[in-house]
Amino acid sequence: MSDNQHILEEYPLLSHIDSPADLRHLPLEQLPAVCAELRKFIIDVLSRNPGHFASSMGTVEITVALHYVFNTPYDRIVWDVGHQAYSHKILTGRRDRFETNRTLGGLSGFPNPKESEYDTFTAGHASNSISAALGMAIASQVNHDAVKRNVVAVIGDASISGGLAFEGLNNASISNSNMLIILNDNDMAIDENVGALGEYMAHLNTSKRYNDFRYKAYKFLRLHNLVNERNKGAILRFNNSLKALLSSQQNIFEGLNIRYFGPFDGHNVAEIVRVLSDIKDMNGPRILHLRTRKGKGFKPAEDDPATWHAPGKFNKETGERYVSDPTGKPPKWQDVFGHTLVELAHANEKIVGITAAMPTGCSMSFMLNAFPERAFDVGIAEGHAVTLSGGMAKDGLMPFCCIYSTFLQRAYDEIIHDVAIQNLPVTFCIDRAGLVGEDGVTHHGAFDMAYLRSIPNMIIASPMNEQWLRDLMYTAQLRTEGPMAIRYPRGSGVTPEWRTEMHKVEVGRGRQLATGDAPVAVLTIGPIGNDVANALKELEAEGHRVAHYDMVFLKPIDEDILRCVSESCSHIVTVEDGTKCGGLGSAVMEWLNDNGRNSVQVHRIGIPDAFVTQGTVPQLRKLCKMDTESIKAKIKELLNQNV
Numbered sequence: 001m002s003d004n005q006h007i008l009e010e011y012p013l014l015s016h017i018d019s020p021a022d023l024r025h026l027p028l029e030q031l032p033a034v035c036a037e038l039r040k041f042i043i044d045v046l047s048r049n050p051g052h053f054a055s056s057m058g059t060v061e062i063t064v065a066l067h068y069v070f071n072t073p074y075d076r077i078v079w080d081v082g083h084q085a086y087s088h089k090i091l092t093g094r095r096d097r098f099e100t101n102r103t104l105g106g107l108s109g110f111p112n113p114k115e116s117e118y119d120t121f122t123a124g125h126a127s128n129s130i131s132a133a134l135g136m137a138i139a140s141q142v143n144h145d146a147v148k149r150n151v152v153a154v155i156g157d158a159s160i161s162g163g164l165a166f167e168g169l170n171n172a173s174i175s176n177s178n179m180l181i182i183l184n185d186n187d188m189a190i191d192e193n194v195g196a197l198g199e200y201m202a203h204l205n206t207s208k209r210y211n212d213f214r215y216k217a218y219k220f221l222r223l224h225n226l227v228n229e230r231n232k233g234a235i236l237r238f239n240n241s242l243k244a245l246l247s248s249q250q251n252i253f254e255g256l257n258i259r260y261f262g263p264f265d266g267h268n269v270a271e272i273v274r275v276l277s278d279i280k281d282m283n284g285p286r287i288l289h290l291r292t293r294k295g296k297g298f299k300p301a302e303d304d305p306a307t308w309h310a311p312g313k314f315n316k317e318t319g320e321r322y323v324s325d326p327t328g329k330p331p332k333w334q335d336v337f338g339h340t341l342v343e344l345a346h347a348n349e350k351i352v353g354i355t356a357a358m359p360t361g362c363s364m365s366f367m368l369n370a371f372p373e374r375a376f377d378v379g380i381a382e383g384h385a386v387t388l389s390g391g392m393a394k395d396g397l398m399p400f401c402c403i404y405s406t407f408l409q410r411a412y413d414e415i416i417h418d419v420a421i422q423n424l425p426v427t428f429c430i431d432r433a434g435l436v437g438e439d440g441v442t443h444h445g446a447f448d449m450a451y452l453r454s455i456p457n458m459i460i461a462s463p464m465n466e467q468w469l470r471d472l473m474y475t476a477q478l479r480t481e482g483p484m485a486i487r488y489p490r491g492s493g494v495t496p497e498w499r500t501e502m503h504k505v506e507v508g509r510g511r512q513l514a515t516g517d518a519p520v521a522v523l524t525i526g527p528i529g530n531d532v533a534n535a536l537k538e539l540e541a542e543g544h545r546v547a548h549y550d551m552v553f554l555k556p557i558d559e560d561i562l563r564c565v566s567e568s569c570s571h572i573v574t575v576e577d578g579t580k581c582g583g584l585g586s587a588v589m590e591w592l593n594d595n596g597r598n599s600v601q602v603h604r605i606g607i608p609d610a611f612v613t614q615g616t617v618p619q620l621r622k623l624c625k626m627d628t629e630s631i632k633a634k635i636k637e638l639l640n641q642n643v
Helices: 003-010 020-024 028-048 054-058 060-069 086-100 129-142 163-172 196-203 208-223 232-247 269-279 299-303 333-347 365-370 382-394 405-420 448-453 466-476 528-541 559-568 584-594 617-623 628-641
Strands: 076-079 151-156 179-185 259-265 286-291 351-355 375-377 398-404 427-431 459-461 484-487 511-514 520-524 547-550 553-555 571-579 601-607
Touching (some): 028 054, 028 269, 054 060, 060 086, 060 151, 060 269, 076 129, 129 163, 129 179, 163 179, 259 269, 333 351, 333 365, 333 466, 382 398, 382 405, 405 427, 448 484, 448 553, 466 484, 520 528, 520 584, 528 547, 528 628, 547 559, 559 584, 571 628, 601 628
Parallel strands (some): 076 151, 151 179, 259 286, 351 375, 427 484, 459 484
Antiparallel strands (some): 511 547
16 A cells, blocks of 8 residues: 555545645544544654653644634744644644754754745744734734734633743733734643642643633624723723633733633644634734643653653554663763752751753752652743742852753843842753754754853863863852853763762862874863764874863863963864854854964864754764764864864
């Protein structure tokens, strides 16, 4: 049987949907069957080609209803984060390419405007959808679009707790823009939601009887021209007061003068279509609250949505996940961090741990379990996490603030204003530094060394192996002032036996790993130094001995090493798993220039001045010419110049 025949037989409806226009030709009664086929298709593909599973399983009905009711792509759908947008991709002409999701040269794992006109805005970091959608709605007004354009933001109950989302809501409340916010409420982030807002969402309730009455009243008033733009504000305020009186509860959204509808069953596609049809022609901002279940339609994912956020390959029949045996293998960098933090906390009662919505992802969960009174998950609030850490440090605690590199970007002002200016001893443990792989452009930790290096008082280090991570963490908790950043990558390390005694290291001191007699020296920082070491071993087998230094610290940089190599070599090669603009290579060139040693040529290897696509880490390193073979080739090229 051919692939086309298989798709036709397995997916009799989905196989004929090449765009939302095809979906809109179907009768309403067939939409549940479309949803069932979408779930089956997602399960089938993701069982073989891993991706974000539970989130997309939970938004199938929402996605189908949105494309059924709204005239996309003219009408805009703005997805928040994008974990949940797989059904959207499948329905918008990418069904036959969905097998390539998150692969080099294939589909992005997140909405990407370069990929499709249906992907209206880049998504990857939480909480931006409301602001972006409001901007589009205002643009439609300013552009005087002849045909009314609907703009819809789809945001989760975790993302809406982010500060940027509230800034957008606050602005939307005074705007007359035509924007609908879909609150996808599954009472679950990657880990459990935290904070009062999460609890509020879980208990927020508006009766079906009230909503039915409201729809009928609204239609009656519009039919008799009793509602217009001039008086709708007063009517809305009266409506909100009436609802608060009847329910004995003030609705936070209606308190902002944003029309609120719901909550409704987010898995009843017919009801979602009915509600959307009723409210889509209203003017002004409104919010539709839909209750969904993460992992819907696949019991293992429903039972354990955190594990099934991104489960890897699995058996689609049994739900068994294919997880490799970790015995005898190097640990994940994040686990070394998590276990080491607990060890240090046992010995130092001043140590506290802070993370922003990623306790499992960064292994702060170990600290939360061991010392729940000294570990804090603040939710999607990176800026708050940093300032909270600063406040703790100001009054004598030793905070270890662990945030992914790409998300720490969101707290740049707080790092400067609330920590560095006061020279507070906050330790930033920067997870997922460097190229992260299949999550792609929005998640690569490319910029942390560059954006931190210009900040006064900041110490920046990166360990080459697990022992050095432990030693750097041990050193960090001995400080009494000054922020310190320790960056490490996603994935596994290099040392199976890593639980060794910890030692204090000298800040700003690197180490020589290999001596050489060639006119070339290689300077590295972080775990990519292991790839360089392998390349140099191969070159040594060919008769070339090249000096290799692990700088350990980007700031303060080891000036003794720079002085030594600039006196003995004509070429310096710098290698880093970060952007070449402003990182290690830039720091070396600045020092050489400032010290009058411009005769030495510096050759930088690292992430180029470009946004890097998705793919496996080895594929992307090869693409960026920072893999072992490319490093070896560059060094050989320089050696041949001096023959």
